[in-house]
Amino acid sequence: MSSSHILKKDHLIPLLRKLGKAYRLVAPMQNRHGDTLFAEVASVETMALDLDHQPQESLKPFLFPQQEVIAAYEADQAGYALHPRYAAPPPTLYFGVRSCDLAAILYMDVIFSQRTREPHYLGRRHNTVLVGLNCNAPFPNCFCDATKNGPFSELGADLQLTDLGDRFLVTAGRAQGETIVSRWPQFFSAAEEAEIKKQYQLYLEARGGFQRQVHVDLAIRRLAEGMVDEAVWQQLSLRCQDCAGCAYVCPTCTCFTIVDQPRSATSGERLRCWDACTFAGFTRMAGGHNPVEPKKAAIKHRFLHKLKYDVEKHGRPSCVGCGRCLDICFGGTDIARFVELASEE
């Protein structure tokens, strides 16, 4: 059961101060270049909390770092030993997580726990508290209504915040959220019927505020029926510059590569790094044979994975409509462009 509370905006910083003592606190902050990024809060007093802009990166780098040591090895004439290394982060609270990023985390949970459990991600995830923030006004490139996980989130967060002007409506979704409310009750008061109604009103307004119409459903159906023309992939592959920016900012792209990094003649580390399916060497095998050979096939694989294979496998696309690939792609090979091309008769 979820319960609703009111948190006055004046109480936000004192609450964060308390939370910062109990958890490692990560929140969207504006840096000195004017970019809004999730970052660890060093001091609540001096933090430049920015809840007005969409963070330019998702929480993926925190839960699934770009580069991480997964094992260390020692090898000499006498033997070879591999010692797995598991990160053990302190309990971390992520504040101000948008609905797209929450949906992406739920997707990554499935990927990393399905069939074989992956200890590095799940170890971090285990110690995670998520405080979500609903989007009252969608950002220019967002289309989370089309992927059905926004703009207001109902799943995944421990505490879900809705901005009601001078106060937040707080919905405690999971046990961790209830714990926070009951541990610091001085900041919360009971929500009234009118405030819950206002939240619903804001939800309806937010749903009408999308500036972009991306017909994800239609593209999924046309892909399932095999009706997307080959020329679409050709056109997109000509525009792709092979930078993998889309895969790196995508909150649900979890492909990785594993490399050994020697640190000395007899020892080293095994690293896990992000990879991207648009890179030419992604599927190339020893000897040069590549089953996904031309650029066109790699682009096709990328979009089919998002909108077809994951629909078959998990019942929903792995695009969460955050619009970050639209921001980053200078060639215009983003998912909105694909959906637009795929939907054309």
Next chain:
Amino acid sequence: MAPQLPFINLLAQPGGRRRQDLGSFEYSYQAEITNVYPLTKAEKLYQLQLIDPEERRRFSFLPGQFVMLELPGIGEAPFSISSSPLHHGDLELCIRDVGNLTHFLSRMQRGARVGISGPFGTHFPVENMVGQDVLLIGGGLGIVPLRAPLFAVLENRSRYGRLDVMYGAKSPADLLFTYQYDSWRQFDVNLAITVDRPNRGWRGATGLITELLKERIAKADFQPATSFAIVCGPPVMFRFVCALLTEAGLPMQKMFVSLERRMHCGRGKCCRCNIGATYICLDGPVFDYWTVMNLKEAI
């Protein structure tokens, strides 16, 4: 100096980690290269032995499964096991010197230590083939994964019907395991070998492997109803061989093929071996032909 990385006992950490979360993830067996046999110019047969006697006894795999071979400082790569499942932790891997890791491996001597993780993947269901005729068809390096089911059948020879091994290579110099052909024949194996480009001394068959198969199918004792086929080789070979077998009346679900893709994790996470929603490392590498036909772009 070894880097002093902190050792973390996960199960004792606050917040609690379940033992099953760790499982055997990133567990690798220590192994030693006990012998290296050069087979041809590029291919060598490596005999590996797990060092710990208890692990060696416990390590078990099924014919058709693969292991990840780890070379310190180089990385890991998947290889089909080419030895009999009865030998547990005494593995044989036949590896061509073709890439980064395999080139490094080709310069390693006996006694070198490596890591083995696995086994991974699905297997050829030799247990279902009892009492039936078995056709093993391999092209080029395809004979390597075929050796595991071959040994599995040979070790229980009386329980199976007629056993045919068809093997095609580019030239007589590229034939693998030539020293074992006589011993296979002694176990009532109908071995047929063909090469594309014969040299002067070659007295066997010449041409594609489909020619051998056509001859075999034409014989009176070919009974598709009581036969199984295992096909390994380059994708182009699957297509023609399996088409011939289908034409001869062998049901598609009684033909098995082994696919290969690039892999990094072997656990369905790194996301590069998938064909559609099917992961070769978890759902494969062994598929029946019916499944492969339904996987677009598989072969």
